Amino acid sequence: DQKINGTDALGKDPETGLPIYVLTGRYGPYVQLGDENEGDKPKRMAIPPTMSPENISLEDALNLLSLPKTLGEHPDTGKVIKVGLGRFGPYVVHDGDFRSIPKSENLFTVDFKKALELLSQPKKVRGRSTPLKELGAHPDTGDEIGVYTGKYGPYVKCGKVNVSLPDDLEPEKVSVEKALELLAPKLTASKKKSTKKAAATKKKTAKKKTT
Known part of the structure; x- marks a missing residue:
């Protein structure tokens, strides 16, 4: 895998002290925490299309690497609600029930209240889009x-x-x-x-x- 613009580490993770890299690989650009050692796979997170790999800041990288992030416990079930980034884009999830985060929303500013709002909406069946x-x-x-x-x-x-x-x-x-x-x-x-x-x-x- 290659480093974006041939740069060195973007910075260091304040908690672990490990270097953070912006890389591009077979499936596109991503951020990586730490170096890849034999038998030890570092944490990676894909960079969404809404973000430019060349302009990723250390704060952006830390936000991405913090995913999936727990927002709190659902008031009805007591089970955790998380926000994350997957194959089909950003999402919120509760007890295996996923909802996509709209493109108009910033993944990193989705809070507990917004997650509950998204989870309360009817689930869209993939492939069955609403006609214009x-x-x-x-x-x-x-x-x-x-x-x-x-x-x-x-x-x-x-x-x-x-x-x-x-x-x-x-x-x-x-x-x-x-x-x-x-x-x-x-x-x-x-x-x-x-x-x-x-x-x-x-x-x-x-x-x-x-x-």
């Missing part, structure tokens, strides 16, 4: 049509079929007619694929019966 615009059911399939936003931009969705919106079409201006037009080629292809698969299964079953 609902367009009703498809006249042929009955599946709901909606306009969504994803990693690669806005798109229309009908059942399991997704189609990206053209660059010149704003999500809020997508009509039912336009959505049906965009979805038509993929829905037709999907229908043909399903029919072909069903026919192949039927043929295979019939063949088994004759043997």
